[in-house]
Amino acid sequence: MSDPQLTPGPLAGLRILELADETGQFCGKLLGDLGADVLKIEPPGGEPNRRVGPFLDDNPHPDRSLSFWYYNTSKRGVTLNLETADGRQLFRRLAATSDVILETFRPGFLASLGLDYQSLRAQNPGLIMCALTPFGQTGPWRGYLSSDLLHMAAGGEMASSGYDEADVPNAPPIAPGGGNAWHTGCHFAYMAIMAALVHRTVAGQGQYIDASIHEACALTTEAAIANYIYRGEVLRRQTGRHHAANPTPRTQFRAKDGTYVCALVGGRLNSKYVGELADLLDTNGMAGDLKDPKYQDPAVIAANTSHIIDDLVANFIGSLPAEEVYHAAQSRGFTWAAVRAPEALFEDPHLHDRGFWKEVGHPELGRSFVYPGEVAIYNASPWRISKRAPLIGEHNTEIFCDELGLSRSELCVLAESRVI
């Protein structure tokens, strides 16, 4: 452990073949950042999601998509046309020595090419294959088209998120952004792959995994399902806070700088909390009547809930910038936070202390850029970005010539016939 740059990650030694579009690339990134050798196999010309922006300097090019960059760190990249006989033969050779295949094709596509799990496994009994698809391999919706927004609709995320009528009359349900349907599917796919890998360390055998993004999203709305199953409740959307069967006090307040603070107060108001709240508000001379001994009485607190939250807490937060409220509150034990835009995180000293931000070199540009790094610190086997996303076909010679033994002239022929 002397040099963390040399210590292998926890998944060192694993070879992953990734045949994944925007729905599954994050799973491959997680495997790669944790030390696996992830080989991304793209169609000749590159994955279509290389065309998703934003782009470096707003100059669109398949090697300049920041979305593609982000989701494909720590991978090597080759191009291969599986719809040719030569492409399939090369793929089989790679599959024979790989540990995991992650694929996101529509159900039945690989089998139609003769690349189904059973035939690949015949030459490699330890092989694990994970098919991550919008709806799984079976069922009436298996052939349906989807998108991130559609999954947030059908998975229940939208039914839970939105606005109080007073804030935005007639508001639609809101799908949180950022591509989190794909993230959610990838988290569960990663878990399933790791379970199969742990099992293989004991049993020696691989297996097939049929993972569904729709199911993953449908599982990811906390107690909404339990509220229905146990109480028959359908929950209402509320601005910036939990869905609820009946309206709950607001938790999002506008700060002096025009941004917001998330302050969880409702449901916590006992006499001890009110005393501590009075001290916090008093730091800016905003305690109002909160130091009055009458607030030792729970009945008085209950009768004044709206006064405490909508007047005193709201006015206190409105008197200070959001970041100041955040740190003043947290340092006194209040579970509150500033509602930050993503770019504010670059200034967060706590993330710097944890070594979260990573410089990732882009040698072809002669530049390096700051990327978000590890969410967990592994003290014996680091999580780390090993390299930037591959350029199109960047590792074709490394894999097809150096590893599989093709000659350069054979490689040229394959390129000319659009096999690679």
Add this chain to the structure above:
Amino acid sequence: MSRLRALENVRVVDFSWVRAGPWATRWLGALGAEIIKIEWPENERGRLPSTTTPQNLEVNLNTSGNFNDTNVNKKSLSLNVRTSKGLEIAKRLIAVSDLVIENFSSRVLKNWGLGYDELRKIKSDIVYVSMSGYGHTGRHHHYTTFGPVAQAASGLTYISGLPDKPPAGWGWSYMDDTGGMYGAMCALTGLYHRNMTGQGQHIDLSQMVSSVPLNGPALLDCSVNGRGSRRAGYPPGNRAHWPGTPLVNNYRGPTVAPHNAYRTHPGEYNDWCAIVCHSDKEWRRLVRVMGTPPWATSPKFETVGGRLQHQQELDDKIEAWSTTLGKYELTERCQAGGVRALPVQSAEDRVERDPQLRHREMYLEMEHPALGLHKVQNAPFKLSETPASNHLPSPLIGQHTREIVEGLLGYSLEELRAGFADGTLWPIKRARLGYMEEMLR
């Protein structure tokens, strides 16, 4: 038929509470690990307060519906770890376990004398996953989170909402669900590494930090292009782009129209359907599904540029059509015509009306001794050889105390009784539950 389980013979000491930690161990349990949940009724958080107890039952430690769904596949040991005798029992349990997992604030286990350096003395190859709000290192390690706070501090709340309105945020603790995912992912990764190398480790996970990379492309747009997310038209609600604002990618996929949620018949609270066209070809399919109305063939809607430029008019016209159909009928018509569409579904819709989730057996019934027969959520993946399954209902508090203390750790029945009498295994002043009296006979 009894099947192999992926985590057969893996034992987990689970100190976790509330939601994120228990959601992690729920899945390790479904994959076959033996989960021993250590609880103490005096400072229990997860069973109470309960807002999911059925209306016909008394709210108590054993009747939270959400606790049941979050804690299937586990055993419960009631144990006061803050006593020396309780700590000794915890240590004996750790000595015969593979994984320790907890989601307390950052110094709790260390203060109990169960920091990683101590844990590895008890079991040299132990895998220890801590799931605190801000992690165990860094200047704000003592800050605390619930899901909404991690979401706010990390930038996740901000990216949900309509432009020029307050953030709508996430209507639930997304980062308790997703934080739980990361807990389980770290545990599995640590176990794999241990099986391959013989080496355990401490994995210091942070709920707040794990939220940040979920904004990856937005963060790169800032670190690479210098563009922040506090800008006109962002976040663009359910659209890929907000009309009248600069054309900039919104980090959800391609910038296209239509891309929105539309009202459907009969216009109740959750009668909405999301429709997206990723290309001109998909738009022409939607035009056909709508019956080729004259407005839709106007040249201004022919190209993605035109549809983005006239997006408000486009959305209004689509909605005039969508409100004539129910959301499931609309979905079926669109999908049959090759158009991306799915209904907004409430929990009731998912459990009762979603034909795909029904086909995949997402919700299967399970008997719980206090709650009765109810549906429980299943895994979203099917492993061919070692399927995940819900095989135990959530434990009653302390239900397995004897099985673990006597059966697994080898204490005598007299010692068990003494532990109940002296406040190690149940609070002295709290009435014992019926099954505990049974257990002590």
